[in-house]
Amino acid sequence: MRTAANASSTEHESAAHANEVKQQPSRFYYPDDELIEKPFNWAQMRRLFAYMRPYKRQLLPALIVLIIVDTLTKLSIPFLISYAIDSAIAPKDMDPSLRMLYIVAGTILGLYIVQWAANTYRIKFMSMIGQRIIYDLRADLFKHIQTLSFRFYDKRPAGSVLVRITNDVNSLQDLFTNGAINVLVDLLQLVGIVIILMFLNVKLAIAVMITVPIMFVVSTRLRRHIRMAWQDVRIKQSRINSHLNEAIQGMRVTQAYAQEQENMKFFDKMNRINKASFDRASMMNQTFSPIIEVTSAIGGFILFWYGSHLIQVGAITVGVLFAFAQYVGNFWEPINRLGMMYSQMLIAMASSERIFEFMDEKPNVDENKQAKQLPVVKGDIQLDSVVFEYEAGRPAIRNISFDVEAGQSIALVGHTGSGKTTIISLISRFYDPTEGRVLVDGQDIRHVQLNSLRTQIGIVMQDTFIFSGTIRDNIRFGRLDATDEEVEAAARSVHAHEFIDQLPMGYDTEVQERGSALSMGQRQLLSFARALLADPRILILDEATASIDTDTEIKIQNALKTLLKGRTSFIIAHRLSTIRDCDRIIVLNQGVIQEQGTHDQLMDTQGTYYGLVAAQFKYM
Numbered sequence: 001m002r003t004a005a006n007a008s009s010t011e012h013e014s015a016a017h018a019n020e021v022k023q024q025p026s027r028f029y030y031p032d033d034e035l036i037e038k039p040f041n042w043a044q045m046r047r048l049f050a051y052m053r054p055y056k057r058q059l060l061p062a063l064i065v066l067i068i069v070d071t072l073t074k075l076s077i078p079f080l081i082s083y084a085i086d087s088a089i090a091p092k093d094m095d096p097s098l099r100m101l102y103i104v105a106g107t108i109l110g111l112y113i114v115q116w117a118a119n120t121y122r123i124k125f126m127s128m129i130g131q132r133i134i135y136d137l138r139a140d141l142f143k144h145i146q147t148l149s150f151r152f153y154d155k156r157p158a159g160s161v162l163v164r165i166t167n168d169v170n171s172l173q174d175l176f177t178n179g180a181i182n183v184l185v186d187l188l189q190l191v192g193i194v195i196i197l198m199f200l201n202v203k204l205a206i207a208v209m210i211t212v213p214i215m216f217v218v219s220t221r222l223r224r225h226i227r228m229a230w231q232d233v234r235i236k237q238s239r240i241n242s243h244l245n246e247a248i249q250g251m252r253v254t255q256a257y258a259q260e261q262e263n264m265k266f267f268d269k270m271n272r273i274n275k276a277s278f279d280r281a282s283m284m285n286q287t288f289s290p291i292i293e294v295t296s297a298i299g300g301f302i303l304f305w306y307g308s309h310l311i312q313v314g315a316i317t318v319g320v321l322f323a324f325a326q327y328v329g330n331f332w333e334p335i336n337r338l339g340m341m342y343s344q345m346l347i348a349m350a351s352s353e354r355i356f357e358f359m360d361e362k363p364n365v366d367e368n369k370q371a372k373q374l375p376v377v378k379g380d381i382q383l384d385s386v387v388f389e390y391e392a393g394r395p396a397i398r399n400i401s402f403d404v405e406a407g408q409s410i411a412l413v414g415h416t417g418s419g420k421t422t423i424i425s426l427i428s429r430f431y432d433p434t435e436g437r438v439l440v441d442g443q444d445i446r447h448v449q450l451n452s453l454r455t456q457i458g459i460v461m462q463d464t465f466i467f468s469g470t471i472r473d474n475i476r477f478g479r480l481d482a483t484d485e486e487v488e489a490a491a492r493s494v495h496a497h498e499f500i501d502q503l504p505m506g507y508d509t510e511v512q513e514r515g516s517a518l519s520m521g522q523r524q525l526l527s528f529a530r531a532l533l534a535d536p537r538i539l540i541l542d543e544a545t546a547s548i549d550t551d552t553e554i555k556i557q558n559a560l561k562t563l564l565k566g567r568t569s570f571i572i573a574h575r576l577s578t579i580r581d582c583d584r585i586i587v588l589n590q591g592v593i594q595e596q597g598t599h600d601q602l603m604d605t606q607g608t609y610y611g612l613v614a615a616q617f618k619y620m
């Protein structure tokens with residue numbers, strides 16, 4: 001039995017629930033991905049439809065044929081039936097003609113077959129062209145985002161980039177596969193039907209069209225709300241997916257810190273929000289159909305009530321009333337579809353705006369038109385009074401100048417956040433300096449083609465990225481035309497061969513996403529092999545030996561020597577033992593060079609480097 005006390009607690013709970021549901025968890029929330037619809041924008045529509053242009057030749061003739069066939073069949077069939085009733089079944093002279101009936105029925109059958117063939121063709125053809133357009137659009141977008149600089153990715157969560165390439169492009173699919181062409185056919189049909197109805201009987205035509213505005217409002221406004229509600233469900237679901245993605249990737253940390261319950265609470269909240277959104281959308285859906293049915297029924301009532309009156313007074317024939325009923329039936333279909341198209345178009349406006357925003361994003365690191373190919377370099381590098389700010393007014397490095405001769409190895413050392421990674425990012429031209437210049441073989445790298453610069457620089461990062469594919473593919477990523485022998489030789493030189501050989505399929509072992517089945521050290525050895533294979537003139541090792549055990553480290557110290565030989569190299573290492581043999585050690589502090597020299601020189605000076613080395617040995 002429901003007592004007053006538990007009733008009030010339930011009310012309290014449901015109020016709390018409603019409140020919670022209103023509150024969105026701020027994680028996995030990208031404000032600009034929220035807007036579902038945008039007002040119609042002609043310029044944007046033109047830009048979107050420009051994607052149809054390459055298919056103009058295929059589209060235009062098909063369009064003309066479809067319009068003719070579809071309009072003619074839809075308009076003529078009711079007319080023929082009405083004719084059959086009035087001339088063959090119940091003519092005024094009361095002399096039915098079976099022959100005439102056969103002819104009309106045969107013609108109608110023929111028309112239906114033509115209509116069926118045209119429709120099958122339309123659906124197949126439009127979905128084919130639509131898919132091609134979506135393919136082009138997605139390819140364009142992906143091609144473009146690959147050119148965008150680090151700055152772009154610094155300020156955008158990966159999820160938001162993903163949503164644009166997947167969901168936003170998908171939401172244009174309907175517009176291209178079903179929409180655009182049908183609008184023309186539907187509009188023509190509507191005009192045709194109105195003209196015929198007026199021709200058959202003006203008064204009855206006006207009477208049945210009274211319900212048109214109601215129908216139009218219902219199918220545009222209400223449908224819009226329904227679509228928005230379903231879009232909301234989609235957004236909530238995509239947020240759950242983003243969360244799941246993070247939760248699965250972070251499962252080890254969650255379990256290690258025993259945060260399962262906390263995580264469950266967060267998930268539960270998202271799940272409840274999703275359910276509420278779904279309930280709302282399906283409730284709206286349920287109200288939609290009855291409204292449409294009642295409105296059509298009112299239309300039908302007016303038609304037959306007023307129509308039978310007109311028959312009685314002899315203003316129309318039974319055949320005409322029958323034709324009216326058919327035409328009115330055919331009338332709702334295009335109106336409904338146009339309403340749907342309208343809301344699809346508004347959604348397309350929002351999605352295409354987001355897509356074009358990405359496409360219009362200029363790479364911060366841009367290649368100017370006069371950029372020249374950088375010939376094979378010797379490897380001299382110069383930083384000339386370089387200042388760099390990630391955010392305006394907060395320099396990460398200040399007034400850095402140094403010269404490196406080809407073949408020298410340089411170590412960058414300093415506390416965390418002192419600017420080491422920033423310097424190597426500038427040498428690879430992932431960013432352009434705010435002030436000053438970076439020169440390779442005496443050429444300002446802003447004036448050479450990016451590709452010709454980057455193919456001569458090899459980078460091994462601490463967080464090595466392993467792509468899904470085989471071990472061999474991953475090493476070959478360094479140079480795609482390398483032979484199997486070259487891949488293996490590179491792996492042997494950096495002592496990666498030993499562990500690869502022990503894998504079940506050797507070099508053909510499939511590595512899972514991001515190489516999760518490999519240890520950190522193994523991943524690094526792979527990236528060493530990858531860099532060696534690429535044979536770059538300039539090599540950058542960013543904390544590359546951090547995850548390798550001392551045993552392996554000793555082994556690969558020698559390999560490193562092979563790797564570094566004859567190349568200009570920059571090594572960032574917290575483990576100072578790895579950089580003892582470097583030609584020069586540059587010590588950074590809060591974005592400026594504090595001291596530089598060889599290991600021995602810096603130890604003699606007893607400055608910051610000496611302090612860092614001493615600190616490291618103290619704790620060993």
Ligand SMILES: Nc1ncnc2c1ncn2[C@@H]1O[C@H](COP(=O)(O)OP(=O)(O)OP(=O)(O)O)[C@@H](O)[C@H]1O
Pocket residue numbers: 154390391396414415416417418419420421422423
């Ligand atoms: N993408 C970024 N956006 C804004 N600030 C950044 C960005 N990357 C680095 N910084 C800032 O620039 C400064 C230098 O960072 P940098 O990564 O070069 O340091 P680091 O010496 O390589 O540090 P670590 O040894 O921890 O890798 C830091 O203060 C850091 O907070």
